[in-house]
Amino acid sequence: MLRYKLPFFSLISVVCLWLSMSTWAAASSLTVMPIKLDISSPQVASKLTLTNGDDEPVNIQVRVFRWSTVNGVEKLDPTPDVVASPPAAKVPAGGQYVLRVVRVSKAPVIGEERYRILIDEIPDPRKAKAGTVGFSLRFSVPVFFHNKDALDAKLSWSVKQTLRGLVVTGSNAGDITARISDLKILSGGRVVASKSGLVGYVQGGSTADFALGLVKGPLQGNVQIRAQSDRGAIDATVPIRN
Known part of the structure; x- marks a missing residue:
């Protein structure tokens, strides 16, 4: 809310x-x-x-x-x-x-x-x-x-580094909306960007972009996404997009 x-x-x-x-x-x-x-x-x-x-x-x-x-x-x-x-x-x-x-x-x-x-x-x-x-x-x-047949949230993630900072995109292939909070991006085991508290919602059948701001230097390889949601903890590893 x-x-x-x-x-x-x-x-x-x-x-x-x-x-x-x-x-x-x-x-x-x-x-x-x-x-x-x-x-x-x-x-x-x-x-x-x-x-x-x-x-x-x-x-x-x-x-x-x-x-x-x-x-x-x-x-x-x-x-x-x-x-x-x-x-x-x-x-x-x-x-x-x-x-x-x-x-x-x-x-x-x-x-x-x-x-x-x-x-x-x-x-x-x-x-x-x-x-x-x-x-x-x-x-x-x-x-x-x-309704009782609604499919639970099914989330997938991507991270892009832009001139304005990191953008985390969540996609939901289910029906139920997922509430996302306490989002962190890790590179090499180190937190490089984060947002505490409520981050936003990923609605069923939709995507949502979450801006996390600038980080020092370009990121390479894979990054780890950690967050909390009302559907369970989130822990995903994805390649960084530039």
């Missing part, structure tokens, strides 16, 4: 600073649990619980998007197939609010369907001060619907 801090001036948000974390605790003390939803057929519904640790209520807006990867780039598109209810709410001070997530499409799930629920904190205009910057939050919760 991703959390975004959205700076806003008195009338309009102008900058988006995003942070990814394994647990969430926001400036407004708003938290969302669980951090992702996995829903198996024939189940069509689940829920998210929002908790407000502040002494003032928090207004939120909720939207649902279909989530896909096209040519290695993630896309969010509006969809009528899944709804979150209610689409707007007020989380009481020191209290909780439950959002219900329902797949309303009558078409059967084939393999896995992927969505993201965006939960935006709506700033209280009465608290805005001229000439100052405040912060609102955006939570992005991944939601997966899959």
Whole structure:
């Protein structure tokens, strides 16, 4: 799950600073649990619980998007197939609010369907001060619907060294999305590039590119890829591409 801090001036948000974390605790003390939803057929519904640790209520807006990867780039598109209810709410001070997530499409799930629920904190205009910057939050919760015949993730990897640094590409020949974290590249037994925490997702039937930045000098021969995923540990050896 991703959390975004959205700076806003008195009338309009102008900058988006995003942070990814394994647990969430926001400036407004708003938290969302669980951090992702996995829903198996024939189940069509689940829920998210929002908790407000502040002494003032928090207004939120909720939207649902279909989530896909096209040519290695993630896309969010509006969809009528899944709804979150209610689409707007007020989380009481020191209290909780439950959002219900329902797949309303009558078409059967084939393999896995992927969505993201965006939960935006709506700033209280009465608290805005001229000439100052405040912060609102955006939570992005991944939601997966899959049928009982969906194939587990089947990952393969490649590493390319470019002028801008190393690019690790993951390909998934299965149906189920794999969540990748704590990615390391080793050459000659030495870690030459790494990224801690959440790195990203490799969706079923898709590829995803993960940029790791520059390394000292050209790499030759094979490199080792080590990472964690929600499908198990990753340990692969591949030739470096230049």
